[in-house]
Amino acid sequence: MSKKSNWGRILLTGASLAAMGAITPAFAQDEDVSEEIVVTATGRAAAIQDVPIAVTAVSGEALQNSGAQDLRDVTQVAPSLEMGTGQSNSSGTTARIRGIGTGSDNPGFEAAVGIFIDGVYRARAGAALADLPELERVEVLRGPQGTLYGRNTSAGAISVITAGPDFSPGMWLEGTFGFDDLEESGARAGVNVPLTDSLAVRLDGSIRARDGYITDLISGDDINTRDRSTLRAQAVWDISPDATLRVIVDGAQSDEVCCGITPLLYGSTNTAVGLITGGAGSPPIDLDARAMTVTPGRSYGEETEEWGISGQLDWDLGFANFTSITAYRDWDAVRDQDVDFNVIDIAYRDGLEVGFENFTQEFRLQGETGRVNWLVGAFYADETLDTTDTIRIGANSNLFANLVTRGASTTLATPNGCELYDSTGADTDGVTDPIPSFFLCATGNPAFANVYLTGNTTGQGQQSDHWIVDTQSIALFTHNEISLSDALTLTVGLRYSSETKDLTGDLLSTSNSCLSLQGVEAFTDGLVPGPGGIVTVLQGSAASALMNIACNPAVNPIANGDWEGDSEEEELSGTISLAYNLNDDVMVYGGYSRGYKAGGFNVDRSGFAITPALIDPSLLSVDQLAFAPEFTDAYEIGIKSTILGGTTTVNLTGFYQEIHDYQLNAFNGFNFITRNIPEAISQGAELEVSARPTDNLTLTGGVVYTDAFYDSEVRFNPLTAALGDADPNAVFSGQPFAFAPELTVTAAATYVQPIGDNLQALFYIDTRWNDGYRTQTLSREPNGATDNGEFAIFNGRVGIGSQDERWSVELWGRNLFDESYFVGAFSPPLQNDYVVYPNEPATYGLTIRARY
Template identity: 65%
Template sequence: MRTKSTLALLSGVSLAAIGVFSPAFAQDEPETSEEIVVTATGRAAAIQDVPLGVTAVSGEQLTNAGVQELRDVTQLAPSFQLGTGQSIAASTARIRGIGTGGDNVGFESAVGIFIDGVYRARAGAALADLPDVERIEVLRGPQGTLFGRNTSAGAISVVSAGPDFEPGMYIEGMFGLDDLEEAGLRTGVNIAASDSLAFRLDGAIRARSGYITDLISGDDLNTRDRWTARGQMEWDISPDASLRVIIDAAESDEVCCGVTPFLYGSTQAAVTAIVGPAGTPAINPEGRFMTVTGALPGLPSLGPGLPAQPQTEARDFSDVTEDLGFSAQLDWDVGGMNLTSITAYRDWQQTRGQDIDFNLIDIAYRDGVEVGVENFTQEFRLQGEAGRLNWLAGLFYSDETVTNNDRIRIGAHANLFANALAQGGTAPLAAIGGPAGGCQLFDSGAPNAEPDSIPSFFYCVSDNPATPVVFDPNPALANFYLQGNVAGAGQQRDDWQADTQSWSIFTHNEVDLSDRLVLTLGGRYTSETKDVTADLLSVSPACDALRAIEIGTDPFFGGAADGVGFIEVLQSTASAGGLMNIACSPAVNPMANGHWEGSSEENEFSGTISLAYHLSDDVMLYGGYSRGYKAGGYNLDRQGMALRPDTTSAATLNIEQTHFDPEFTDAYEIGLKSTVLGGTTTLNLSAFYQQIHDYQLNAFNGFNFITRNVPEVISQGAELELSSSPMEGLTISGGVSYIDAFFDSEVRFNPLTAGLGASDPNAVFSGDPLALSPEWTATAAIAYEMPLGNDMRALFYLDGRWNSEYRTQTLGRDPLGRTDNQAYAVFNGRIGLGPEDERWSVEFWGRNLADEFYYVGAFQATLQNTYVIYPSEPQTYGVTLRARY
């Protein structure tokens, strides 16, 4: 059954949600309606008639909440979360607790992001500042029959403001009054060339100091420095056809993403021994500081096993992105059928550096990493009505090229760090007759006759291949040390490229079985081909020396007599992955050098079926099932191969070890949508159960980042949403979600720690909750627009988001749960003053009003057992001035 308002909407009337002080220039007011309109089903429809979970946020509310990019939408949509990890490219979007880690560009997102109908291939590629927005729609659950690109967890649809056939312009300046001194300028102009041709130009710049301080240089991290530009054309070709063309560009040159130390582990003693107390600042997470490796003079050789280290430059967290795009959307009424064609091209590039030991010590770093995502998409949709059938059919094609040119290099202190850990790990041997100062992996002292003044690690453990309990060394190994690495060794050229061609046909149909009962049927067939190539070159003398030992004839070094004893000794000597990983990390192991090629092909069906029953014009019940699909792919990282420090033959490696299988979702949902209290209030409820098969998880297992498909993951729960206008000028909205997202399978990522059983830090267990997924989330927003007389009015706005406690890590979690977030709430507010005609306004705003502190993420620093966190942004406040004509 269609309400009268819905029929009006389907005839072409479109209205965003209620709001105030829109930053857009003046336009003719649309027809009034109590319905919020979305295009979530491929055609304009009242949100209360759409039989699926949808959150719609208006442009006015986005402005009031200070939303500048998609990460900020988290504040307004309880089942949605978008966060950033080690870089902008590592951003991850989650809906109902389900998302795909963005720390490898080879992964597609489980949550699709569409801006004006154009698919953004990765979440990080959609984090430029938003243009003027009419609304943002958050679709919960698998989507495969409504948009060009299929997604397994949900979709975000951003609908921007287009050109208008009335001239106008706007300008707004934003000034932060806090320590970060944020400043920004946005401006735009609308040009009506004729009754059928209009243009719109928008541009913005924004800058801000960082909220994390490097204690060594005093420089800021997590800064903002970006600009965006957008040009649009709207051409009404005829009464039946229109064309909208958009060209946009954006660039950012920022410092991202810093951490702060949270829990020091045993390896911190080695850090302090090498760089002094400056490398171990007092723990104070809310102080938001860290230490970054500065420029180092050349370090002389300290012995036969330690080469001279060249002068090095300061490490950094530079993060530069460039984004360019073009799209053309043709809408054409062809004999009563609506044809939509969207042609788009996008090119997103990132260059970044990273001090990946996250400390003053120089163990390892990234040097000029280059990531690129280039894609061309073409979508056709044809929609029409035939009696009781409202049908839609579509065709989608995508040609995508992803590149990842990584440069993980070894730092100047790597050899010293390995020695410090080796000596610390073998010092207990002194109690049973061993050397008082422990033993070294690399020789740093002039050798004496027999044995060396500081014996080798191999000498100390030579007759004890399991654990160093009995000191009974082999004199022949007293002076046997590994050859050391030189700063700058490691990946010299790890170049990956993945080419994906995808096409699909889809259909989404609504059948009025009666005046009140509507059946929705949709289906999709997707064919996807991926071709991957890799040209890898890494240099590591320590890896070469270790491999030479492993292929020797001594049973201790690799013969059948000792099994994996040698590996276990090296693994256990340092608690952060073992000395093996420090001497020869899989990230730099030359065994993977060479040219690699691989390909895969998938052909899959997905779809949806649901029933919606209108109890009345104001109440609808619905229930349905959806099958979601997300393609498999390749982990574009040499660490994704079956590499370990003791790998002795390239014949054991192949490109298919980086491959991961597709992900599928079986989702069930029931819900109620109602309009109550005389049409002033909407109250919507939904309950869902989602079973994700072969969930794609990329995680660090103590040796390397590898990808595994977790056989089963469950996401289940319930959601409530409310929107109300109980009196003139007052708008209230909010939502509550209960989401129980957990692993329903056990998967161990590192065989060497599997013997630890339930305490294995490199495993996920059935029943473990997914990281970054609170069980309870509540959001609320209230806006009151009060007339002041003399044609003036005031705006009072407040919003908040509350999360229950949740984990911030998947693998390597602190066993005491200290890196978990406790429950917290974040509030934003705004007070505005301006005339009734909205020609200008002055607004004072604040974000994170209570200065709430929480962990955006947590992990163990590279090759260390020290926990670091990504801290939240502090309280900020400022003023915005707007004017428009």
Template identity: 40%
Template sequence: MKLAPRTSNSTYSFKTALCLGVGLGVVMAAAPVAAAQTADAAEASAQEEQGQDAQRRLNAVVVEATRREGVTVQDVPVSVTAFDAALLDDTGVARLNDLEQIAPSIQVSQTESAASGTSISIRGIGTGANNPGFEPAVGVVIDGVYRTRTGIALSELPELAGIEVLRGPQGTLFGRNTSAGVVSINTAKPQWDPEASLTAGVGNYGMYSAEASVTGPISDTMAARVDVKRRVRDGYIDDVNSDREFNNLDRFLMRGQLLFEQDDASLRLIADYGKTDEDCCIGVNLIQGPTAAAVNGAAALAGLQGFADASPDDYKVALSPNRPISDDVEEWGVSAEYRNRFGTMNFTSITAYRDWQAIRDQDIDFSGIDRAYRDGTEITDKVFTQEFRLQDTYGPLDWLVGAFYMNEELGYSDTIRVGTQANLYTDFISAGATGGQLFGSLPGVPPLLGYVNPATGAPTLPTAPGAVPFFLPQFFDGAGQNNDDFEVKTNAAALFTHNEIALTDKLTATIGARVNYEEKDIEYDLNSTVPSCDFFLNNPAGGAVVQNLIASGAGSLVLLSCNPAVNTEYNGTDSDSFDETTVTGTAKLAYAFTPDFMSYVSYSRGFKAGGYNLDRSGFDSVLFGGDGAQPSDLQFDSETVDSYELGWKASFDQIAATLNGAIFFQEVADFQENVFTGTNFRVLNSDVESYGLELDGSIQPVDGLTLQAGYAYTKAERKTQLRTPRGDGTFDILAESGVQLSNTPEHVLTASGTYLYDISPDLRGLFHLNARYNSETATSDSTRGIADNDAYALFGARVGIQAADGGWEFSVFGENITDEYYNLASFNVPEQTGTVAVYPGLPAMYGAEFKVNF
């Protein structure tokens, strides 16, 4: 059987040689069967599936996330948007980042690492941290398996059956509780009719891609699917100090499946392996602060530029050529989904194990000076999950009970180190601010700390006989963390239930509850070598030097010479643990006024576990009046969300249209954020309020033409200030209350149109256009008003032709086709006062693709 004309162009495969061998056998079996089909039968099948696609595009997608069979978007009192494989294919959704283009309530921000610095937010609520100790507020579930960190779910996606975006707290249907929402990804299953495809693509920035997919039966009760995918693209950010290009793509995915079905029982086995090898992710300079003279001066001495002489939309950066930039990931996983029917009850078991490793090299001064870098920072995540669900119907009651268990071993080895110009840069800053230097790297500049008698070490006048200048012990190349090792073990267990009660033929009540138990244990071994820190801590005069510098207004020089990220005060080993038990749930009432109009009201409580800030700078320093390093300094509280919603689902069969909407109000207690305080990175909590309106509509005005649109108005504000104590009873205000959260546009509008039309009896045409409009947005609290995004719109398109029998397809495509510049995020560059950098979004990307179906 030939594939239908509208299918996804993604593919999967297996890691093991056994399943690759099985896949080759399926290919051999598939080809002759497919070739034997008649053109008439294939054309009839294509026309049938075209009609099905049109129906699915009108919000008739079956929603698997509700755990009820056969229900569509229009049937459920849930704020959900579902996308079928055809729309995802037309839009070019290959990664979760791409969902922004068609889902208005989703916002994706990415910072210094695609693997660990990406956050997804829904309704303004996301994960406010670039720290592996934080769990995601928006959960990502792929074929029923929860991914423990957002970055873990950002690799290439396999061939998709559909994606569902559930907005608001979830936990009575999914294995893992989430506080803001869930992105549920359903991949294509093995098929009982033999099918195969090959796809090749090329594009600008040296892009090329290749995919191969095969599926079919092995026996009367077993089917298999094997897919392989590779995508490569050059970087779009150039380094003016070398010939390097950054923010490239180099990704490989293999995925394989076996599906056993007999009577009421089924077993779906999935194994996958993925790898990325990329030079990512780079922040480009927006504003040069008062320290720019020191950056440029130190870089010039090495024959380099401190900053690129360019604006951000030139996509140029100046970095240290001797420091690699990389963001490499290797992952694999296996899962088994078992379903059976016992009497009238449906039983489901999902067992999974995933192993994920990311290694990152980074120039963390974001400039051409060799000040500081990361050298092989590593994150590992090994996760076992088990979920059980039992569901049945008893009279007016449709009930579901479930249990979930997760064991996670998270490892983090940080490697912040000092470069060859650390002494020089600090002395440039010191000389410019005070007229003196700290390390003695500048000829002819007097010592800031004065002169000493070499025999006694006592301070003396510069004119005293034998007096010598006093300098701090110098940095050496590679000083700093060697290494900071953290390990966090999490055991999480939950019991949940979700029950729908038909009170009348039109009124339905939903009651769901969940009991969550979380246990976290941390062990750490911190090892840093910094001579100047040792002087401050161990020399009798060190404390006096620190206090004198602070009192004179030069306290920033202490941070330059002993940054909290490498402060040897925190060296040592320790451990800690905590546990918590919470109860969450939901209550809803839904009323079907007519067969085509339903409205509902709901309340839900969500929960996101507390944890540990995996960063030595989170400790209290005695140098700044603190009480020293304690494990409790790193612990942060759990986050809870109370969500209220009024929604409706409306269908208009006469004009083939739907219009769904929701009005929501959410209160977030102890919203978790990792914030730079000016001295270190601390986890702070604040209360947040989010409310707004969401609309989602579709219409098919003529045969072959489908239009969809979505709108989200989101007001997400802090109810309390985000502040940190100074130690003298006063506070530093880091973010004011009553302002919109960063990376949360108030207004978002998405729209897409797809037109499928007959060119001739043997050819069909495709025209697809999608757009997303974002209103003005602050890209971080610390740069508010400086690095904000103005309102902008992004457009994507795909135009193609295909054989009417689905045998082949050729298309050209584009993303951001108007080449609109925008920022993903922004930040104040550490140790460079007043300097701001931004992470730019993708420029225009375009290409062509050819696919053959067998």
């Protein structure tokens, strides 16, 4: 990993100078360049400097210059936001604000950071990754949000406001061409037509394709490709001078290959891979090569389809403004996965299906009575999650398990090691088998001489694990700004939430190995000291990993059958704050917010309390899949100031957040484990600076310090608790969150230079610098090899076009210095290697725009 310490010092220095007002004094005299940024974060249109909450607003123009294509790219210019993708775009994307987010690898988890597009809630982060249309702005609200939006969120919200129809005819066309090896190409087009003085329609569409930046060394195929399209139709009807209706119908689809890895460290299990492939199965460790091996016949194909319709009615009733947002959305994803992430065939995912249907209805009434600017609202949501998983066992599973077991059990007494599955025939005298039973080696008891497991057959495993979760949400909320004086405002908000979830599961898995292992446990009960049988003893020893290789919870048939569960929750949350205007240009504020995120169910068979030794299915309960609701107590103080004649804003926020029963879904190398962490903390400070010293130059920057850590010790797996502080399946008090850098710096500069009477040139650059952070929670590489060092990403753009913006030609680059970092890291199932998801390399290209 390359280091960018100099970049970090430069960016910190620049942001600090801006914060102290180190702008050329002459610039401060040019008051004509001041432009207020208006946001709707509080359910009312207001200047961002007058809103007593921590919110970042990024204009559509800034995102276009940065090259943002989907919401993950917004992080480049929003320092408190982190958003990345792990094992898939559709079900492996997580958004985090101030270090807090909920892993999305299990669709049963709702997001701690809510995403709203034109006021409509998106079910999960992966359901909001279609390419962005033309935008007005994106607002990133930090901290709990429950009294402003229909759907409550415990860590923050991302509100996307798209460009709507207007009453001026127009059309536009954009083409993009990549010059790098990925050869990106894309087009966007649209038309706006006013049909009458009160009715206008707009149509937008886009297509984009790109080769992958990871290569399968076996087939030569690309992985991490892009191939997606969108279509969006809108209509605005001014029903009367006081009422407007906006209707949006949109759809999107993708057909891509995602997500590949690069090997980082090889462990002892890689020896078995080499023996099976004759030494040719593992690529060399070369992070810059971005190469891997995939089992022939397996893939990382991923397809998504979505569509939705929404209608927003805004009606000025005279005494108040009424808003109604009605929406229906349907989103589906299907993906395959070579689960073992190597060339041999250990396991594979064969058509995981995830679908969400959402109906939402939000009502808001907002008005002013005397000194009170009040808002009351109601929200209803009906969500259906329908998912079917199929994790199948591959052709090399038995051989791989035997070779790993033999390697782990080779001693002077057993030079050939011991095996789980008999490859040499029965032992006739209990001593002469050239490769004896592993159970005999573990006990020394001749009664185990011919105790072997029955091997799995190709295609066994999850045949169809079908889950349905129906969620109904009802909420009443209010948010009121009370002017105690001309300078002092009290804000009080309250929310009542009712959440009902109904779970059904129909699970079917087959595994000869699991069934025979359970038979061994039952047969040997009483042959070994202590309770249980030999499998119980082994899973509590250094051989626990071998027992998981023999029977992983993800395919254990003991959980087969029909399951039903339900939960009901009623909770109150809210906010209270005070804001004081020292003068027209400086406001200080402070407050408290209570955030709430509903509990739910882990829709994963491995979420049951399953161990390889379990032989009594009555010990399983749907309650083992349940997780408790999450609560956040957030305290915030801030100052918002406008200086230098209105050309510059400097905002500083300090925050302290206690998260109770934090919902953690983490991968431990075998399966995703779910636990509520009793206590966690996120605390820090945020500085944001925006300056427009001249008509031509715009500068923005941010510095964020975040200290996010667990404040409780939780052991995820009781079988490994004896390892103490070295337990890989535990989080410890004081341990930092993954993907939560302590220090983040962003900066952007836009300069537009007129050329003659008709032309103008554009110069743009932005950067995001992070210091080091962890990419793993459970089973982290003990020496920190999977941690990211500090790194900086730079994007740039130069162009020329007409001053009336009718056309432009722009050269752009993303990740200009080809910086490398880990998007994620883990140990592949049943292996002790470490692999990483690499970031996208440097890309360059040309964009041509025309508008009439």
